[in-house]
Amino acid sequence: MTDTRQKTLDYARQHHEQFLADLKSLIAIPSVSMQDAHKADMQRAAEWLANKLRALGMENVQVLPTAKHPVVFGEWLGAGKGAPTLLIYGHYDVQPVDPLDLWKTQPYEATQQGDLLFGRGASDMKGQVMATLAAVESLVRTAGLPVNVKWLIEGEEEMGSPSMETFLPAHKDLLAADFCLNPDAGMIAADKPTITYGLRGLAYFEVHVWGPNHDLHSGLYGGTIHNPAQALIELIAGMHDAQGRVTLPGFYDAVRPVSAEEHAEMSKLPMDEAFYQAQTGVPALWGEPEYLPVERTSARPTLEVNGFLAGYTGEGSKTVLPARAMAKLSCRLVPDQDAHEVHRQLLRYMEEKAPKTIHWEVKLLNAGPTAITNRHLPAVQAMARAMQAAWGVQPLFKREGGSIPIVALLQRNLGAESILCGAGLPEDNVHAPNERLHLPTWYKAIEAYIHFFYNLA
């Protein structure tokens, strides 16, 4: 290890208390993006971060307005045109704190108990943003930044990043970067550094089926009218085969197969049957038998029933033959599936299978793209070596079952791949009472980011 790198790491180790104090200050601002009452707090949190960036010598620092909450921007391009430019992504908004009575500490008064720091946003993701700031501070105060950096810290992630769709194309030049560091993805366990390289996309539908023009008496009409609830049930039941595979025509045509290399890596993840059973309490797992549980939740597409409503669902026994039924269905998609193509597949399925006895309609409510990063990119490998240096073990590579819309938006608008990582742990209670951050892991993440910067240069 070079002397400068060691100096930077030493700086970080000597400033744990200050980093922690900074994080507590940011947590103290109740920046809940979903609640109008916190509009001023949102602005306050953005200004706080802007000032922090200025203090670190960032230039062109701006709090840029959007239709809803402002975006914090800043940059330092002193490494020159020959050096790569890294975009550091973060969000300063947090989830609401209700139910407040389940919190054991005050959510906006970050409280340390042993290795844990409790507070709203401690893990998701004020702690993660502050870890990148701490790494950059350590570099700036010692050897200087070896690469160019830009910051994109938004205030609407917990609302689904609605402004990013227009903000990114409108600020394409300002944000232009070679790749992006996104520490919002977390790790599998405190001793298992993790790089997430794939995210599933989403196609969310509402399906309506109706037959009679009003609710009928099930005694007078039952047996001769196709019950719309039953018809929709029969249609949905047919959307999976006995092995749990989705039967929409062509559904798997665009699915990128899991490579032998990926399969071998996924086999090493500590997410086996027992893990999923312990997490959920189900009596047995389900799904495509030829894939690992973790492959099924991340590298394979799905079709889920998110909601179903028909007829009478109150107390007692109303003998209604309902006039209509509604289901909310959604597909988690994997590369190279496309939500709009899956919409057409669902329409084709309905055209082929829906009986003549009913009417139907399918609405596409939401379409989110899939994302996958080439794990062999130099920047990804730079992060892998950084994690190895910080934790002493090789990182695990995983694909995530959920969606982070910003990742595909950055790919599409800036051509920038994201390196998805972070110090968040599964037991951090994100979006829930008693959110917490594991400080030893957080300190390791700061060191990993320092290594990452040096590895990029």
Added chain:
Amino acid sequence: MTDTRQKTLDYARQHHEQFLADLKSLIAIPSVSMQDAHKADMQRAAEWLANKLRALGMENVQVLPTAKHPVVFGEWLGAGKGAPTLLIYGHYDVQPVDPLDLWKTQPYEATQQGDLLFGRGASDMKGQVMATLAAVESLVRTAGLPVNVKWLIEGEEEMGSPSMETFLPAHKDLLAADFCLNPDAGMIAADKPTITYGLRGLAYFEVHVWGPNHDLHSGLYGGTIHNPAQALIELIAGMHDAQGRVTLPGFYDAVRPVSAEEHAEMSKLPMDEAFYQAQTGVPALWGEPEYLPVERTSARPTLEVNGFLAGYTGEGSKTVLPARAMAKLSCRLVPDQDAHEVHRQLLRYMEEKAPKTIHWEVKLLNAGPTAITNRHLPAVQAMARAMQAAWGVQPLFKREGGSIPIVALLQRNLGAESILCGAGLPEDNVHAPNERLHLPTWYKAIEAYIHFFYNLA
């Protein structure tokens, strides 16, 4: 025709105005059994009927209390032990009148427009009760009653006759009769007198399925957890085969086949495909292809989805993998099926088909017996000949898809078969705004009942 019979018929024809005035007086009492605000009106309606019975020379007239609303009883046994005893059933309670703004006349101010009398209860069933009273009055004022009669006029039919379950066994001797006249079943059309000889029974279930111990993120778990909504959907879809037959094990074992004679009679009923399509607006009918539509709604058992609730059913696209799902299912049963046996069949089906990936529970909420009357009984034939005399055409025999609990209760407690008839028409708007009675049909029904009494003697 004998002179006395003609005299009785003449009396009836000469008293149309008075019968109509009596009916209007009864309609004016808002005897809504379901609404506590009308408790005093219920008592008033019962007293009104008791006084009417007394005025016709009925003896031992009583307004008998029950847990909810009183029962009107009266009898005349002057025909002697050698003559048969007829129990005349009726109910004086009516459905609520909401939505009031859709009524074109005042619901409790019976209003004649041409051949129609508008008002709540005009058809269901104050008009029907008054037709039996008018027939008995015509007999009492001319030749006298040729048979013994008893009256059972309850106030809870629109609530499902809850008190009858205990009232009938508690008053077995008082109510003892050879058969029962129940004019609550109506006819197919004004020119088609109808005798209903079968009613379907009911077995109503709630089925719960659950898997994970809390709602899950569909992105993180989708593909490896069996969605309880999907599991319940798959189970319910399997409860019918491609021909619309119910697949519960042994479901059809106790079903009495439709005889060639019944089939021939049902073929004559004006309830074909076009009828059901016009009534409901469905694009096509459904059900067991080898049976007529009217056989499927009356002589064949069914399994219906009355309600289904799972997951998120509000606006927008919540990506939840719900922890549980619930369905309300009910079977309409035909002789000789038994609701408790069908409950066991459903349990057996679930034991065989429910996957190991979920937990389930089945609750029986309601069990109602089937009923069928021997159409060749002398009393039924007496009514058939009476209708032929009144309408000039032979009556149609039909089975009803719904349930009238009192019919099976009378069979079970008194051993008395019911002759199900009435002057109600499908277009009478029962249970709806602008309920009405077709007066020419009502007058014919009064004459038919007079003929019936003479035919019984």
